[in-house]
Amino acid sequence: MKIVILGGGATGMGVAAKLKRNDKNNEVIVIETENYVSLGACGLPYFVGNHFENKNNLFARSIEKFNESGIEVKINQKFLNADFDNKKIDLEDQTISYDKLVIATGSTNSVPNISGxxxxxxxxxxxxxxxxxxxxxxxxxxxxxxxxxxxxxxxxxxxxxxxxxxxxxxxxxxxxxxxxxxxxxxxxxxxxxxxxxxxxxxxxxxxxxxxxxxxxxxxxxxxxxxxxxxxxxxxASGFKPNTKFFKDSKLKMDNKGAIIVDEFGATNIVDVYSGGDCCVIKNKITNELCYSPLATVASKQAKVIANNICNINSKFSGTIQSSIIRVFDDSAARAGITEKEAISMTMKIKTVFIKDKDHTNYLKGQKDIYLKLIMNEDTKELVGAQMLGDPNSILRFYCLVPLIWNKNKVDESLEQIDLPYAPPFSRTFDIIHIALSKLV
CATH class of the missing domain: 3.50.50.60 (FAD/NAD(P)-binding domain)
Known part of the structure; x- marks a missing residue:
């Protein structure tokens, strides 16, 4: 089976690698416009900020390594057209046929319309x-x-x-x-x-x-x-799907140009798949399609797409748009939906926002930590969480993500969740316990 992949980012190269692991006889061709693949773009601000000097640290894997595994990588390619009916891709200097096509063209800068x-x-x-x-x-x-x-x-x-x-x-x-x-x-x-x-x-x-x-x-x-x-x-005014090549094609997209895919990563065109920053995905809380250009999502979709191409049943469960960011001495994390989103959905909610300390007062360095929880009052499910604290204390947020993901009900049992405790890390009744207790 011959699989052509448009794009050498997280989704494209993830699909390529998984296809080869699934079946080494798969013929896999990756077409990339740049002269490199597998760029860890999330690290670019830190490279600019001199946290490290070797630009090669930004690449998960070299082209040579991909070639050694049997993946053909074509770099510096200009994509012209996709002939879905005849299963062909037109490049500037050649036409390539395919049995299966994966569109993983990612996103591009959203450039504002500013005079001058x-x-x-x-x-x-x-x-x-x-x-x-x-x-x-x-x-x-x-x-x-x-x-x-x-x-x-x-x-x-x-x-x-x-x-x-x-x-x-x-x-x-x-x-x-x-x-x-x-x-x-x-x-x-x-x-x-x-x-x-x-x-x-x-x-x-x-x-x-x-x-x-x-x-x-x-x-x-x-x-x-x-x-x-x-x-x-x-x-730095945001991103938009890099799909201008398909504007006048049969490919189904939303009004912002994001490709619409199902839970298997398939588009509306037979044998054509898509994933990553160029497509929309299902929000696990709202059940609506959303645009979430995050590397974590792209990597998970890659496995699903490769498996389904190889007739291994696999589904992408969706997203709760979890994210985390460090801003100087603080970090902020979030998952699920915000209070504003819940209100716009006319969801009956109960919220709590509290400030507490990240660990015991008798050890140095005690700092403030803030937490907001959002609960669906009808279902008693936790639907959103937001936290701000220092880069170490913020890591406790990771325990809230599976509660939202698995749609756990907020009750007395959840209030008693057995979180680990030691004086340098938390207080005996953690901020998460306090917030949950106010929702029960």
Whole structure:
């Protein structure tokens, strides 16, 4: 069986490797537009921030290693067209036939429509080349004031890393609250306070209306009818599915261009599969399709797709959009749905938000920790959780994820969940116990 995979990211290479493990006789061809595969893009902000210098650390596996396992990797390829009826892929210099096709083209930068953007030099952070260019640019001591457009994961991680390089950072975000689609107001405000403590200028409920070059080769940004001057601009305004090649095809997509797949990773076209940042997946709480461009999701989908191609029944269970981020001295984690989402669904809920300490008071370094839980009052199921604390104490959040995933009911038994205790790690009645007790 000949399987062609479009895209050499987490999903594409995951599918390729699993196909070979399932059956070494599978003919697997990966087509990639860049000159590399298996880039760990989540590490790019930390590479720019000089946490490590060897760029090869960003790659999970080399092309040579994939070739040794029998996977043919074609790099620097320009994709032109997919002929689904005749099962052919047109590249710039050749046409490749397939028995099964996997579309794993990932995501691309969502570039805002800002006047003058084409007239200035701006940076992004999605590819290795972006990181190399930005890292080199930040070595210039004359680059002091940096504007980041967008306060998502990349924006905040870059803000921390560039600030620690001695740069003065301004973030402009169009939403009224930080991470408003991931966190409720309580956690958003704590993250905003964190940025203020760390001298990051945060301009919320605003956007850049115009960019212009200044006479001294700097950039002028018009924000709220006021011009500000910056040495460097980074666009971190989110991602969108990289599916423009299929715009006029038979492939079923949502209104934002994300490919629609079923629980097996199959599209509406026979023998065509898709996974990762270019498609939508089912939200396990809402049962609605959602766009969740996360590496963890992409990797899990890869196994499901490869198994089904090899006639091994496998299903993707969905997502509760779990995520975690470190922002200077704090970390924030979330899973499930927010209170805002629950209200929009007219779900009857009960919530609790509490502040406690991360461990016993007689040991040094005791710090505040915050937790919000959201429960469906009709089913008594935990449907959402959000936490903020230091990078060590936040790890207790991992025990909340399976409670949401498995739709555990909040009752007296769950309130008594047997969490591990020792003075350096927690208090005898942990913040999780306290929050659950207020929902019972």
């Amino acid at each position: 953007l084409d007239d200035i030099k701006w940076h992004k952070l999605t590819k290795l080349e972006d990181a190399l260019e930005l890292k080199e640019k930040c070595k210039d001591t004359d680059v002091k004031n940096i504007l980041i457009v967008g306060a998502g994961f990349i924006g905040l991680e870059l803000a921390e890393n560039l600030s620690k390089l001695g740069k003065s950072i301004t973030i402009v975000e169009r939403d009224e609250e930080l991470f408003s689609r991931l966190y409720d107001e309580e956690i958003s405000q704590l993250l905003e306070q964190n940025l203020q403590r760390n001298k990051i200028e945060l301009i919320l409920n605003s956007s850049v209306s115009e960019f212009k070059k200044s006479n001294n080769n700097k950039v002028l940004a018009n924000i709220n009818q006021t011009e500000f001057e910056y040495d460097l601009v980074v666009l």
